[in-house]
Structures are given as C-alpha cells and as structure tokens.
Amino acid sequence: MISLANKVIILPKSEACLSGPSMANSTEIKEFDVIILGAGPGGCTSALTLRNSGLRVAMIDKSSFPRDKVCGELMARKTVVTLESVLPGFEKEFKNFEMTRVLKHTRVHFKGKVLQFDWVSESYTCPRIEFDNYMLNLVKSSTNTSVFTATVPDVLTRDADGVTLTIKNSNVVFKSKMLIGADGANSIVARQFADKTINRDHYLGSVRAYYSNIKDMDSTVSEVFFNTRFQFNYLWVFPVRGNQANVGFGMVSSDISKQKINLKDAFYEHFKLSPDLGDRFHDATQVTPLEGFGVPLGSSVGTTSGDRFVLVGDAASLSNPLSGTGMGNAVISGKLAAEQAMKCFKKNDFSGEHMKLYDDSIQKAIINDLMASFRMQKLISKMPFMLDIVFWLGKYDRVKKYIQSVA
Ligand SMILES: Cc1cc2nc3c(=O)[nH]c(=O)nc-3n(C[C@H](O)[C@H](O)[C@H](O)COP(=O)(O)OP(=O)(O)OC[C@H]3O[C@@H](n4cnc5c(N)ncnc54)[C@H](O)[C@@H]3O)c2cc1C
Numbered sequence: 380m381i382s383l384a385n386k387v388i389i390l391p392k393s394e395a396c397l398s399g400p401s402m403a404n405s406t407e408i409k410e411f412d413v414i415i416l417g418a419g420p421g422g423c424t425s426a427l428t429l430r431n432s433g434l435r436v437a438m439i440d441k442s443s444f445p446r447d448k449v450c451g452e453l454m455a456r457k458t459v460v461t462l463e464s465v466l467p468g469f470e471k472e473f474k475n476f477e478m479t480r481v482l483k484h485t486r487v488h489f490k491g492k493v494l495q496f497d498w499v500s501e502s503y504t505c506p507r508i509e510f511d512n513y514m515l516n517l518v519k520s521s522t523n524t525s526v527f528t529a530t531v532p533d534v535l536t537r538d539a540d541g542v543t544l545t546i547k548n549s550n551v552v553f554k555s556k557m558l559i560g561a562d563g564a565n566s567i568v569a570r571q572f573a574d575k576t577i578n579r580d581h582y583l584g585s586v587r588a589y590y591s592n593i594k595d596m597d598s599t600v601s602e603v604f605f606n607t608r609f610q611f612n613y614l615w616v617f618p619v620r621g622n623q624a625n626v627g628f629g630m631v632s633s634d635i636s637k638q639k640i641n642l643k644d645a646f647y648e649h650f651k652l653s654p655d656l657g658d659r660f661h662d663a664t665q666v667t668p669l670e671g672f673g674v675p676l677g678s679s680v681g682t683t684s685g686d687r688f689v690l691v692g693d694a695a696s697l698s699n700p701l702s703g704t705g706m707g708n709a710v711i712s713g714k715l716a717a718e719q720a721m722k723c724f725k726k727n728d729f730s731g732e733h734m735k736l737y738d739d740s741i742q743k744a745i746i747n748d749l750m751a752s753f754r755m756q757k758l759i760s761k762m763p764f765m766l767d768i769v770f771w772l773g774k775y776d777r778v779k780k781y782i783q784s785v786a
Pocket residue numbers: 416417418419420421422439440441442448449450451452453454455530531532561562563564565566567585586587627629671672673674691692693694698703704705706707709
C-alpha cells in the first residue's frame with residue numbers, strides 16, 4: 380500500500396537539513412552504502428527501486444521541499460509504467476491524486492490549420508511542485524532512505540574506499556561506496572566526476588509561465604503551436620490544475636545566440652504572430668512570471684558513469700531532442716541506476732569498467748530512441764516544409780491512425 384503525498388510543509392522525522400551555521404567544530408561522518416544526490420523524479424525512482432535491497436541509502440537535495448522546477452509538466456505514459464513496475468499500486472494512486480490530469484489528445488497548430496491526434500496511450504500532467512513532493516513523500520513512506528533536504532553539497536572526492544561528500548556550512552561529511560548523480564541540468568556530479576560542460580548545440584533554453592482562462596481549452600488535450608519564424612520549435616499549452624495551463628517555449632541555445640533571440644520576447648511574439656493563438660489568449664491571465672531553465676538534450680549524451688558513480692536523468696543529458704521532455708527518461712535511468720548499484724554490491728565491484736553495464740542498459744532503453752528523435756529533429760529543422768507534408772498527410776485517416784499507434 381502506498382500513501383498519497385501530503386501537502387503540509389512539515390519536516391518529518393525521516394528528513395534532516397544540514398546546511399546552515401555549524402554548531403560544532405568536530406567533523407561528523409555519516410556513512411551509507413549508496414548516496415543519491417538529487418530528489419527529483421530520477422533520484423526518487425532510484426530510492427524507490429532500492430527499497431528492498433537491504434542497502435543503507437541516503438538521498439541529499441540542496442532544496443527545501445515542496446520546491447518548484449520549471450518544466451512543461453507533460454508526463455509520457457512510460458513514466459507511470461516505469462514507476463508502477465518499481466512500486467506496484469503507483470498508477471492507481473497517482474491517477475487519483477487531485478493534481479493529476481489525464482490527457483488523451485494532442486492538437487498541433489500550424490499556419491492556422493489544426494491536426495488532432497487521439498493517442499492510444501494516455502499522458503498526464505501534474506505541477507512539478509506537487510509531483511516532486513508526492514514522489515519524495517513516497518520515498519519517505521515506502522523506503523528506509525535517510526532524506527536530507529536543504530543540504531548543499533560542496534566538494535566530491537573518490538578513492539579506493541569510496542566517495543566523500545562535504546556539505547556547505549556544515550561539519551558533516553557523507554561517505555558511501557557509490558554515488559548516483561541525479562542532480563539535474565547543473566549537476567555537480569557530472570561536472571566534478573565526468574568533466575561535463577554545457578554544449579550549447581545540444582542544450583535547450585526554455586521559458587514557462589502558468590496561464591488561466593484560456594479560450595476553448597480542453598483539460599484532456601495538449602496543444603503545440605509551430606511558427607516558422609522560430610524554425611523547429613513550438614509553443615506548448617498543457618492543461619494543469621483548475622482552469623490553468625502550463626505555457627512555454629524553448630530553443631537550442633546556440634540558435635538563440637546565433638539568431639540573437641531574446642527568449643522571453645520570442646515567447647510573447649507568438650501571440651502576435653499567430654492570430655488563432657492571440658485570440659485564444661486575448662482574455663487569459665498570466666498567473667506566474669515567465670521563468671527560464673535549461674534542458675540538456677540527449678542528442679549528445681557523453682559520459683554517464685565512471686569509478687563509483689552513475690548519472691541519471693538531466694545529469695546524464697537524457698532529454699528528448701525532438702520534444703524536450705525528460706521526466707520519462709529520468710525515471711527509467713533512475714531505476715536502471717539503482718539496479719546497477721545492486722549489481723555493484725553483489726560483486727563488490729565499483730569500477731568504471733563494471734559501470735559500463737549501466738551505460739549499455741541506458742543505451743538500449745533510452746539512447747537509441749533519443750538518436751532517432753535527433754535525426755527527426757535535424758530533418759525538420761533543415762526542411763521546415765516537412766511540417767506542411769505532415770499536415771497534408773494528416774488528412775488521410777490511415778496515416779493519422781498509424782502515427783497515433785506508434786507515437
Ligand atoms: C522549460 C522546461 C520544460 C520542460 N518540459 C518537460 C515536459 O513537458 N515533460 C517532460 O517530461 N520533461 C520536461 N522537461 C525536462 C524535465 O524537467 C527534466 O528532464 C526532469 O526534471 C529531469 O529530472 P531529474 O530528476 O533528472 O532532475 P530534476 O528534476 O532537475 O531534479 C534534480 C534535483 O536535484 C537537486 N539538485 C540540483 N543541484 C543539486 C546539488 N548540487 N546538490 C544536491 N541537489 C541538487 C534539485 O534541487 C532537484 O530536486 C522540461 C524542462 C524545462 C526546463
């Protein structure tokens with residue numbers, strides 16, 4: 380039996396916060412088998428997967444929860460299917476969660492035309508401030524993980540004995556045999572252990588705001604609006620709680636600089652460029668400021684593991700280069716990372732060579748698909764008339780049915 384997330388902001392007994400004024404001078408060492416850095420969807424899935432492993436697990440996050448994460452919040456079916464496989468009962472509880480919306484259709488808008496897809500698989504939205512807190516509460520209620528929030532890591536080191544992690548403004552030092560880096564787009568594990576830097580050709584800059592009162596919005600329909608002014612990029616409108624929608628826009632970072640685009644201006648320009656969109660938003664209210672965040676795209680994944688560590692989700696650059704979505708792959712890689720940790724303890728082998736099993740598993744489960752999406756993204760960017768072809772073919776029912784069954 381799993382429990383629903385509660386929305387009350389109380390630090391439960393199982394949660395501690397360590398960053399802050401130091402009370403003592405002596406160093407306090409906290410030892411675990413596995414440390415998971417980051418309590419987003421990827422990190423929480425690792426913790427849930429490890430719940431019956433017998434391993435001593437710590438999950439450390441720099442933020443206090445509930446915390447927001449800028450995101451489009453459209454969740455592919457595979458996210459829920461993976462979580463159900465990790466924690467039986469998840470799907471039913473999640474679909475009953477008051478903040479979850481079940482979506483069944485997508486409307487694609489281009490040059491004033493609309494193409495509707497009625498998907499075989501449903502998708503979901505849930506505001507990240509609610510969803511991530513829901514996941515963290517599942518970790519607290521279903522596992523023995525020691526959770527440390529508002530705990531900001533400083534320096535990471537590795538040696539023959541394991542991983543050591545110091546905490547900013549604290550005398551506490553964490554030690555473990557293995558580290559799962561699930562600390563998102565600005566991962567310090569990726570930076571300090573894998574020498575990863577941002578590659579602007581494979582990185583999305585994106586912005587998002589919540590709107591209410593959008594004309595003709597249907598809570599079961601996700602909508603995307605293409606405009607040739609911005610090459611292959613779309614403005615999304617995804618229904619979320621109440622009568623609100625998550626509305627956003629993103630572009631590859633190197634294109635933003637080459638074309639000297641101000642992303643926030645470009646976002647608002649959409650409403651002027653597309654009369655249909657302008658009309659729909661005429662009486663709508665923007666309820667939150669436009670906020671930006673980066674998305675490391677899986678068109679260039681690079682290093683995903685090494686001696687004593689693996690990277691998960693955005694820390695491993697696993698977002699889809701065609702759609703910009705990454706929660707599904709964060710969850711899948713979180714599960715695979717935890718399975719790798721169990722293999723490491725079984726063989727007592729934490730070497731980079733042994734971690735290659737993890738690289739192989741994400742290659743098969745995730746990266747092959749990402750490369751196919753990347754090829755499609757390149758094709759559409761180079762040949763924008765492809766969208767005209769898709770719209771032209773879309774009037775044929777058989778083609779539409781085919782797309783609906785494979786997507
Ligand atoms: C504008 C935008 C729109 C998007 N739209 C979608 C969408 O519609 N659907 C979709 O599936 N994906 C979308 N994505 C991508 C999605 O948000 C990410 O792929 C997903 O959040 C990755 O999950 P994660 O667990 O790897 O990392 P995150 O969700 O980023 O979680 C990382 C966690 O690590 C913590 N952390 C960060 N640094 C440290 C540190 N140094 N030490 C400790 N903790 C740390 C953070 O506080 C956070 O809790 C979008 C992204 C953006 C920016």
